[in-house]
Amino acid sequence: MAGEEHRDLVICNRCLWAASLLKGSSGFSICPLCGSEKLETIPVNDYESHKMSITKKGSINIQFG
Numbered sequence: 001m002a003g004e005e006h007r008d009l010v011i012c013n014r015c016l017w018a019a020s021l022l023k024g025s026s027g028f029s030i031c032p033l034c035g036s037e038k039l040e041t042i043p044v045n046d047y048e049s050h051k052m053s054i055t056k057k058g059s060i061n062i063q064f065g
């Protein structure tokens with residue numbers, strides 16, 4: 001397992017705050033920005049089939065492959 005990189009992506013559905021999590025981290029239960037509990041976690045395996053883009057307006061588009 002040493003050196004293996006594994007990241008999950010966490011996105012807030014309310015304010016679109018996003019962060020990547022290292023494997024084994026406790027993650028987030030609420031959004032650190034707006035306090036929303038509606039966080040979306042995307043496993044890295046799924047992330048590979050995603051195409052994510054952030055628009056100039058700050059919204060995040062995720063296309064499921």
Ligand SMILES: [Zn+2]
Nearest residue numbers: 012015031034
């Ligand atoms: Zn938020």
